[in-house]
Amino acid sequence: MRHIPKILCLVTLTLFLLIILQGATQHFEFEPLKGVYVSEEKPRFAFSDFVSGEWQGRVDRYIKDHHGFREPAIRLYNEYLWIAYRLSYNPNSIVVGKDDYLFEPWFVDEYYTGCFNHFYPDSLRILDNEKGDVFFQRMSRLAKLQYILEEQGVHLFLALLPGKERIYPQYLPAPSPQARHERMEQGLFSAYDHYSGWNSFYGFRCVDICHCFDSLRGHTPYLLFTQTGTHWSNIASTYAFDSIMRYMQTFGPAIRPVSLGNPYYADTREPDGDLEGLLNKAIPIPSERNQYVDVSLGDSIPGGNPSLVVIGDSFFWNIIVNYPIQELFSNFRYWYYFSTIYYDPDHENVADIDLVGELLSADYVMLSYCTVQLYNCGNGFINRALLELCYDPDEIQSVRDSLAADTTSRLSVDQRIDLHLEQYFPALAEDFPTQRSKKTRDTSITSHTSNTRATR
Amino acid sequence: MVLLVASIVFYAWGAPDFILILLASTVANYYIVRQMYRTERQATKKLWCALAITICLGLLAYFKYANFFVENVNALLEAFGLGTMTWTKVLLPIGISFFSFQSVTYVVDVYRGINKPMERLTDYVVYIIMFPQLIAGPIVRYTDIADQITAQRRLRWEECLQGFYRFVIGLGKKVLVADVIGRTVDVALGGDIASMDMGTAWITIIAYTMQLYFDFSGYSDMAIGLGRIMGFKFPENFDNPYTSASISEFWRRWHITLGAFMRNYLYIPLGGNRKGRGRTYLNLWLVFLLSGLWHGASWNFVIWGAYHGCFLVVERLLGIDKQRKSWRILPTFVVLLVGWAIFRIEDLPTCWLFITRLFSFDISGFALAEHPQYYATLLLALAFAFLTLFPFGKKLERWVFYTDYGNIQHIAVWLLACLLFIFCLSSLTATAFSPFIYFRF
Numbered sequence: 001m002r003h004i005p006k007i008l009c010l011v012t013l014t015l016f017l018l019i020i021l022q023g024a025t026q027h028f029e030f031e032p033l034k035g036v037y038v039s040e041e042k043p044r045f046a047f048s049d050f051v052s053g054e055w056q057g058r059v060d061r062y063i064k065d066h067h068g069f070r071e072p073a074i075r076l077y078n079e080y081l082w083i084a085y086r087l088s089y090n091p092n093s094i095v096v097g098k099d100d101y102l103f104e105p106w107f108v109d110e111y112y113t114g115c116f117n118h119f120y121p122d123s124l125r126i127l128d129n130e131k132g133d134v135f136f137q138r139m140s141r142l143a144k145l146q147y148i149l150e151e152q153g154v155h156l157f158l159a160l161l162p163g164k165e166r167i168y169p170q171y172l173p174a175p176s177p178q179a180r181h182e183r184m185e186q187g188l189f190s191a192y193d194h195y196s197g198w199n200s201f202y203g204f205r206c207v208d209i210c211h212c213f214d215s216l217r218g219h220t221p222y223l224l225f226t227q228t229g230t231h232w233s234n235i236a237s238t239y240a241f242d243s244i245m246r247y248m249q250t251f252g253p254a255i256r257p258v259s260l261g262n263p264y265y266a267d268t269r270e271p272d273g274d275l276e277g278l279l280n281k282a283i284p285i286p287s288e289r290n291q292y293v294d295v296s297l298g299d300s301i302p303g304g305n306p307s308l309v310v311i312g313d314s315f316f317w318n319i320i321v322n323y324p325i326q327e328l329f330s331n332f333r334y335w336y337y338f339s340t341i342y343y344d345p346d347h348e349n350v351a352d353i354d355l356v357g358e359l360l361s362a363d364y365v366m367l368s369y370c371t372v373q374l375y376n377c378g379n380g381f382i383n384r385a386l387l388e389l390c391y392d393p394d395e396i397q398s399v400r401d402s403l404a405a406d407t408t409s410r411l412s413v414d415q416r417i418d419l420h421l422e423q424y425f426p427a428l429a430e431d432f433p434t435q436r437s438k439k440t441r442d443t444s445i446t447s448h449t450s451n452t453r454a455t456r
Numbered sequence: 457m458v459l460l461v462a463s464i465v466f467y468a469w470g471a472p473d474f475i476l477i478l479l480a481s482t483v484a485n486y487y488i489v490r491q492m493y494r495t496e497r498q499a500t501k502k503l504w505c506a507l508a509i510t511i512c513l514g515l516l517a518y519f520k521y522a523n524f525f526v527e528n529v530n531a532l533l534e535a536f537g538l539g540t541m542t543w544t545k546v547l548l549p550i551g552i553s554f555f556s557f558q559s560v561t562y563v564v565d566v567y568r569g570i571n572k573p574m575e576r577l578t579d580y581v582v583y584i585i586m587f588p589q590l591i592a593g594p595i596v597r598y599t600d601i602a603d604q605i606t607a608q609r610r611l612r613w614e615e616c617l618q619g620f621y622r623f624v625i626g627l628g629k630k631v632l633v634a635d636v637i638g639r640t641v642d643v644a645l646g647g648d649i650a651s652m653d654m655g656t657a658w659i660t661i662i663a664y665t666m667q668l669y670f671d672f673s674g675y676s677d678m679a680i681g682l683g684r685i686m687g688f689k690f691p692e693n694f695d696n697p698y699t700s701a702s703i704s705e706f707w708r709r710w711h712i713t714l715g716a717f718m719r720n721y722l723y724i725p726l727g728g729n730r731k732g733r734g735r736t737y738l739n740l741w742l743v744f745l746l747s748g749l750w751h752g753a754s755w756n757f758v759i760w761g762a763y764h765g766c767f768l769v770v771e772r773l774l775g776i777d778k779q780r781k782s783w784r785i786l787p788t789f790v791v792l793l794v795g796w797a798i799f800r801i802e803d804l805p806t807c808w809l810f811i812t813r814l815f816s817f818d819i820s821g822f823a824l825a826e827h828p829q830y831y832a833t834l835l836l837a838l839a840f841a842f843l844t845l846f847p848f849g850k851k852l853e854r855w856v857f858y859t860d861y862g863n864i865q866h867i868a869v870w871l872l873a874c875l876l877f878i879f880c881l882s883s884l885t886a887t888a889f890s891p892f893i894y895f896r897f
Contacts, residue, residue, distance in 0.1 A: 004863040005613040008870045012620055015874070019881075051472050070885055073878075077886035080879070085828040089886060 022068025030071035034277040035093075039065040075282040082281055094275050100285055101171035102228050102275040103164060108172055110190055110372045111165035134419075135194040141382050141421065142367075143204040144428065148389050148435050149359060155252040156365045157205035159244055160196055161315045162213050162232065163371040164225040191374035207247040209240045210371065222263060227287040229272030235263055235291045237318035244366075245328075253306040253363050256328050257298030263291040272318070295323055307331035307361065311338050311381050312368030331361065338379035350381075356388050380414070383421055389435045390427050399424050459586065459686060460578055466587035467551075474549035478585060481515055485559050486573075486580045489566050493573045501567065508563040516556040522546050524753030553750055554595055555584050557717055562598040564721055571602045579605050588682035594693040594713040597720070601688065609687035617866065619684030624873045624880070625856075626677025631880045633837050634671035635887065637663045640830040645801065649810050653820055657813040661793050663830070664800050666837035669698065672711070691716075696844045696853075701784040703767040703791060704777035714750075718743050737772065741765035751799070756807060760798040767791060785845070 022028060043049075043058035050056070067073075074089075081087040088094040088102075095103045146156040165172055189197075192210065199206035213224060213236070224236040232240070238260065245255050276285055308329035310316055316334065319325070325332050326343070334342040341347050359365060369377050387396050403413045403424070411419070422429040427436070468475045485508050492504030523545050530540040562583070565571045574580040583605050589596060644652070644660040652660075676693035683690040697710035707715045723743045729736040741762070748761015771777045776784070794811060801807035843849030861869060 004866050005617045008866060009613045009616045009620070012617075012870075012874070053470070053472060056469050056472075064885060067885065069881070073882040073885040076879070076882040080882075081829065085832065087829060 019068060023063070023066060024068075026068060028068070030069075033071055033074060033280045035280065072282070075280055078280050079282040082279070088279055090278070094278055095173055097171040097173045099171055100227060101164075101168060102230075102279070103172065104230050104275065104372075106372050107163045107165040107230070110163065110192070111169060111172060135191060136198070137421075138377060138382065139195065139198055139202045139204065141386060141428070142377070143202040144431075144433050145382055145386050145389075146204050147432055148386070149365065151435065152360055154359060154362055154365060155205075155248070156367070157207060157248070157251075158195065158199070158367045158369070158377070159312075160192065160206060160208045160210050160374070161240065161368060161370040162210040162224075164230065164232075166192075166210050166371055167213055167217060167224045167232075167236075190371070191377070192371040195374055195377070205251065207244055209243065212240070212243055222291050223288050226272050226290060228276035228285055229274050231272045231274070231315055231318055233272070233290055234318060234322050235293055237315070238293045238295065238322045241319045241323055248364060248366075254301050256301050256305060258323075258328070259296045259298060261294040261296065263293050265289045266292050293322075297324060297327055305330040306363035308364045308366065309333045309335065309358065309362045310366045310368055311335045311378060312366070313337060313370055313373040315370045316368045329364075333358070333362075335381070338381040355385060359385060359389075380418075383418060386421070386428055386433070387425060390433050391425060391436065396425075457578065460582050463582065463585045463587040467585060471550050473547075477515070477549065478555065479581070481511055482555075482559070482581050482584045483577065484511060485563065486577050489563055489573050492563075493566055505563060505567045509560060512556045512559040512563065516552055519546055519548055519552055521749075521753045554589070557595050557714075557721075558584055558598070560721060561595070561717065565598045565602075570599050574602075575606070586683075586688070588686070589679040589690060594676055594679065594690050595717050596690055596713070597716070600691055604688050612687070615687065616685050617870065619681045619686075621681070621869055621873050622684060622857075623678050623681030624877045626674040626679075626681060627880045628876050629670040629674030629677060631883050633833055633840075634667045634674060635883075636829060636833045637667040637837060638671070640827050641667055645810075649806060649813060652810070652813045653818045654813065654816050655819055657810065657816070658793075659834070661797050661800075661810075661814065662838070663834050665698070665793055665796050666834060666841060668796065668799075669694075669841060670837055696841070698789060698792070698841045699785060699845050700788055701780045701782060702771050702776050702788055703764060704771050705780065706788065706792060707764070707768070714747065718747055722746065737769045740768050740772065744768060754802050755804060756798055756802050759804075760795055763795055763798060782845075 040058060040061040043055055043062055045055060049058075064070075078089045081089055082096075086096050086100070088096050092105065095105045095108050097103050097108075142156075142158065149156045195206065196208050196210065216222075216224070222235045222239075223233050225232055231237075242258070242260060245258070249255055273287070276287075305327075306329060308325075308331075310333070312334075314336075320334070332343050335350050336342060338350055341349060341353070344353075347353050367378055367381070400413055400417075403416055409416060417424060427433055464475065464479070467478060488504055488508045488511070492501055492508065495501045495504060523543075526541060526543045530543075533540055562573075562580070566573050574583070583596075583598065583601060586596075641660055641664045644656065645664075673694040680690045680692070691713055693712050695709040695712065697706055700706035700709055723739055726739045726742065727735055728739060731739075742765070744765030745758060745761045748757045748759070748764070751757045751760070768777075794814070797810055797814070798807055801810055844853055859865075
């Protein structure tokens with residue numbers, strides 16, 4: 001046993017060699033880390049870079065990013081942070097709440113401080129006392145757009161979807177949930193507070209799923225949000241869309257009936273755990289079992305299905321996953337954040353579409369936003385639709401050109417139009433603007449318009 | 457030869473544009489010192505010695521203090537309305553403060569006849585630029601290592617293993633303690649100091665005190681460990697400095713090799729305590745003023761050195777340094793904390809503002825619940841820093857560092873060291889790189 005130090009030294013040396021060899025050969029394969037990460041590319045040697053020390057810096061970063069045990073090393077450290085402190089390695093992206101509930105930080109901010117300002121680019125940052133004005137301006141525009149579209153038989157409405165913070169405030173990290181009431185007593189309101197509180201005053205249609213779910217909070221045996229995901233659960237989204245469809249039929253054409261089965265547990269279906277994935281831990285968080293509901297289609301309706309355009313955030317994906325949307329709606333279009341287009345074989349981006357034509361061929365236009373994304377409701381859709389419905393393209397371009405020629409402003413043309421739309425386009429300042437676009441709704445596609453319609 | 461090449465590559469990796477300067481000055485010194493040694497006449501010997509020291513300290517003065525000097529001259533000129541000098545800023549070669557001092561020890565030890573000069577140029581270059589301690593010490597006196605460099609080294613497994621343990625301890629101190637604390641300290645000191653409450657200010661400076669200690673002593677441990685693996689015994693650089701009961705004792709425990717250098721190559725040549733009480737106090741104060749300036753070309757370091765010098769003089773006057781009393785540990789620590797505030801915050805008005813916040817008695821806004829990792833690590837650091845105040849701590853330290861392990865102990869400690877190393881590697885991979893604080897000196 002005199003050789004123990006020698007053996008230990010040699011084993012140590014072997015371990016070091018193993019690390020180097022693994023780095024060179026990547027012999028052992030590890031599950032890739034989740035999330036976006038830009039790793040250093042293999043640096044090319046240049047003498048000038050060597051002298052300046054830049055090459056060495058890049059080699060150091062390259063080794064750090066590509067050493068053979070990077071993935072397990074990061075998972076080990078993240079696991080340590082989790083076990084010892086219940087910390088997320090990246091608190092700017094994931095916050096750990098009570099009972100291991102995970103949140104994106106903007107949901108927490110929204111609940112406690114209503115700080116939707118967080119999302120504004122610096123150039124558009126507005127003062128606390130101006131926030132309200134911006135939202136009132138937007139709600140007014142939404143009402144005007146609804147009015148114009150309604151004249152053409154197109155039914156626009158807003159669905160306020162709950163964020164995790166609304167349904168499970170008890171799991172939010174400190175401060176206590178009461179802080180939200182304190183905030184509201186101080187007159188600080190979030191985007192959701194504005195849209196839910198003022199929709200009747202402005203007269204735009206709004207279905208508040210947050211309000212529906214508020215009554216379920218603490219009373220339902222169903223898991224409405226998964227512990228480790230950011231989106232609502234399958235069962236929550238299924239019940240929510242059932243309510244939305246019932247709401248739609250109070251003012252628009254009939255929708256093919258559906259029936260919901262009994263809730264059941266299914267371990268085979270993977271629940272939403274996107275936040276846990278981003279934690280890149282070594283050991284999964286034991287989480288609750290998720291319930292699901294099957295949706296069955298009823299009889300077809302005479303005259304065909306109504307058409308639907310949805311403009312919204314990622315919460316609508318859960319509805320698409322759970323509902324046979326394309327069998328309930330003809331010409332279903334999903335304008336994701338009013339940018340990428342899904343379910344349209346001809347177009348990929350909203351920049352390429354004839355917006356007025358698309359809108360006038362729809363029966364329903366749904367703005368679908370969760371509490372945290374409401375700060376930018378429509379993502380530019382409302383302004384663009386109003387402009388294209390009420391102004392000729394040449395007139396719009398002329399204003400844009402004159403704004404572009406003014407280089408004194410630090411804001412972009414779109415940002416200036418957003419802030420002062422009614423100033424640059426006076427027709428939109430009227431309470432009931434007139435559609436000037438020559439396009440009209442093709443009545444042949446609206447065989448079912450005999451259904452009840454709500455008016456402003 | 458392997459060590460020489462490795463050291464050159466190591467330095468060139470971090471500072472390729474300075475490697476030639478380092479090598480040229482080292483070679484020049486080697487030949488000057490040989491010439492000095494051969495010279496019989498004392499006056500000529502002195503001249504050679506002065507030339508060698510001028511090269512060592514001249515490089516240090518130019519690279520480290522030229523910018524500072526010009527900045528201050530320009531400020532003066534501007535104050536008198538005389539315009540300013542144009543000056544291209546000089547970059548600081550890493551480790552220059554350390555290898556310059558090592559060169560001085562070589563020159564002076566040979567001049568004093570304590571050692572003969574190195575026979576081989578390569579041995580001397582190895583002594584100056586040996587990579588483990590090149591950047592941030594310990595400052596190894598020539599007399600302490602001369603025999604080790606020239607002796608035939610044999611691979612000793614026991615020593616290698618002990619060196620590995622020491623290296624991993626140092627790495628752990630740096631990566632798992634200093635860096636974790638440092639991240640929050642940087643945020644706190646980079647924020648709005650004017651509105652900082654007293655609790656946060658104290659915790660921040662205590663945290664910085666721990667960060668600095670674990671960072672610097674971590675580096676020293678790594679250097680000593682690597683040296684041991686390669687068959688060298690470098691001197692210890694730290695001995696539980698925060699358990700000191702006086703500032704004089706602190707300087708016998710903190711950066712021990714710098715203290716020894718200052719004593720042997722500055723305080724004693726200045727006359728030490730042999731020229732009367734007044735001169736002794738002046739010498740003491742001067743040594744610490746220069747020691748402060750050695751740390752960095754900035755007024756805060758000068759003030760920090762003078763601040764410590766003042767306390768040393770006061771302790772000498774009151775005789776505090778002669779008898780250790782445990783109750784003095786806390787006031788000494790508080791004096792050190794204020795000193796580290798001066799050391800850390802370069803901008804003097806900001807530094808003063810921070811010190812006023814330490815005594816502001818404003819306790820609003822103190823939030824202990826945030827940053828659990830920071831507070832847990834800080835508590836751990838404090839526990840280790842003061843561990844040897846207790847008998848079991850002393851026992852533990854003796855066992856870890858000064859015991860010859862049996863086989864079972866070796867296996868257990870090796871396993872712990874491997875786990876610690878894996879954890880350090882994991883932390884290094886998952887977090888941003890943070891350089892050693894003393895690299896900049």
